[in-house]
Amino acid sequence: MLNKRVKSRIFFLSFFFFIAVLIIFFTLKSLQDNVVYFFSPTEIHNKSEISFNKKIRIGGLVKMGSINKEGNMINFIITDLKNEIAVSYSGLLPNLFSEGKGVVAEGKLNDKKYFIANKILAKHDENYMPPEVSKVLEKSN
Amino acid sequence: MLKNFFPNKILSINHQLINGLIILMIFIILFGLAYSLFLSPEDYIQGDSVRIMYVHVPSSFIALGIFALIGTGSILNLIFKIKIMPLITKSLAPIGSIFTLISIVTGSLWGKPTWGIWWVWDARLTSMLILLFFYLSYVLTWKFIKNFEKANKISSIIGIVGLINLPVIKYSVDWWNTLHQPSSITLTSAPTIHHTMLVPLLIMLAGMIVYSLIVFLMKYKTELIKFKLNKNKKK
Numbered sequence: 001m002l003n004k005r006v007k008s009r010i011f012f013l014s015f016f017f018f019i020a021v022l023i024i025f026f027t028l029k030s031l032q033d034n035v036v037y038f039f040s041p042t043e044i045h046n047k048s049e050i051s052f053n054k055k056i057r058i059g060g061l062v063k064m065g066s067i068n069k070e071g072n073m074i075n076f077i078i079t080d081l082k083n084e085i086a087v088s089y090s091g092l093l094p095n096l097f098s099e100g101k102g103v104v105a106e107g108k109l110n111d112k113k114y115f116i117a118n119k120i121l122a123k124h125d126e127n128y129m130p131p132e133v134s135k136v137l138e139k140s141n
Numbered sequence: 142m143l144k145n146f147f148p149n150k151i152l153s154i155n156h157q158l159i160n161g162l163i164i165l166m167i168f169i170i171l172f173g174l175a176y177s178l179f180l181s182p183e184d185y186i187q188g189d190s191v192r193i194m195y196v197h198v199p200s201s202f203i204a205l206g207i208f209a210l211i212g213t214g215s216i217l218n219l220i221f222k223i224k225i226m227p228l229i230t231k232s233l234a235p236i237g238s239i240f241t242l243i244s245i246v247t248g249s250l251w252g253k254p255t256w257g258i259w260w261v262w263d264a265r266l267t268s269m270l271i272l273l274f275f276y277l278s279y280v281l282t283w284k285f286i287k288n289f290e291k292a293n294k295i296s297s298i299i300g301i302v303g304l305i306n307l308p309v310i311k312y313s314v315d316w317w318n319t320l321h322q323p324s325s326i327t328l329t330s331a332p333t334i335h336h337t338m339l340v341p342l343l344i345m346l347a348g349m350i351v352y353s354l355i356v357f358l359m360k361y362k363t364e365l366i367k368f369k370l371n372k373n374k375k376k
Binding site: 006009010013017020021024028035036037038039040059092093094095096097101104120121122123124125126127128129130131132133134 | 182183184185186187191194216219220221254255256257258261262263264301302305309317318319320322323324325333334335337338
């Protein structure tokens with residue numbers, strides 16, 4: 001079954017497949033900033049070149065106790081447990097937006113510590129459980 | 142076992158097999174739907190909107206799984222030139238495309254109440270859309286290229302290149318920051334879904350797999366008949 005013709009077909013196929021994988025790998029690597037959907041506060045903190053008037057997205061957790069509503073505006077802090085960015089936003093909030101839960105904010109950076117959002121999305125994690133189970137887990141923590 | 146896929150046998154077992162499978166599927170899906178919609182609990186964060194998961198997740202698994210089969214079949218086809226292989230992959234493609242579409246649509250319906258948005262261009266969603274494009278190219282290649290061998294070669298290349306997209310889809314939520322959450326069911330760690338929700342999910346997956354098998358067998362039977370007719374014409 002593994003005669004010369006089959007062997008040469010395997011060789012060419014593997015070669016072209018390998019080249020295709022390389023092309024896709026380098027394309028995705030060079031597009032890095034565009035493939036990620038958001039930056040964490042730490043990534044913003046470490047970034048060497050940021051344009052402060054470009055549309056950008058920041059994601060992380062809403063810091064517990066940081067939500068502050070003043071009339072139309074809401075102020076809160078996005079944290080990744082290592083760095084923080086303060087966000088202010090006026091507009092509709094998704095249902096799942098709450099303290100201690102994930103959030104992605106889209107808008108413009110004023111400076112590395114302060115962000116003005118024009119869109120807020122709630123991000124939920126991969127855990128699924130009934131409410132009773134989560135209450136039991138909270139108690140044991 | 143491969144003998145069962147050869148033209149004579151497959152045409153004779155198909156009829157009762159398909160009817161049996163249809164009845165099996167109806168039972169599994171009815172049970173799965175009752176469990177998903179009524180018997181399973183609501184989620185501690187998402188409430189009842191989590192129930193779309195019972196259609197969205199199995200569809201996504203099947204969409205990826207079927208393309209993995211098509212890609213593998215395409216590799217075997219180009220290397221070993223097994224005659225019935227293109228008929229198998231050709232018969233898998235339509236149902237795979239449908240489940241990719243279902244995954245994207247149900248995902249979108251799930252995203253609006255939970256994330257607050259119908260669609261984002263994050264790595265997971267974008268790569269699933271790319272999978273849909275690969276599926277559609279595969280199906281349309283067979284539809285519009287009249288020469289069998291030419292269609293076979295082009296579609297096999299599409300299948301093989303599309304294989305590269307599969308690990309990208311699967312690991313997109315780990316490699317990059319995405320809005321889509323990380324995987325809850327993995328091969329290497331315990332599931333992060335509570336068992337009262339995992340069980341209906343697996344039941345729905347089983348039912349949808351049986352459904353895919355039914356559609357595949359029906360199309361495969363047609364393709365075999367067409368293949369045999371063409372062979373006789375050439376003689």
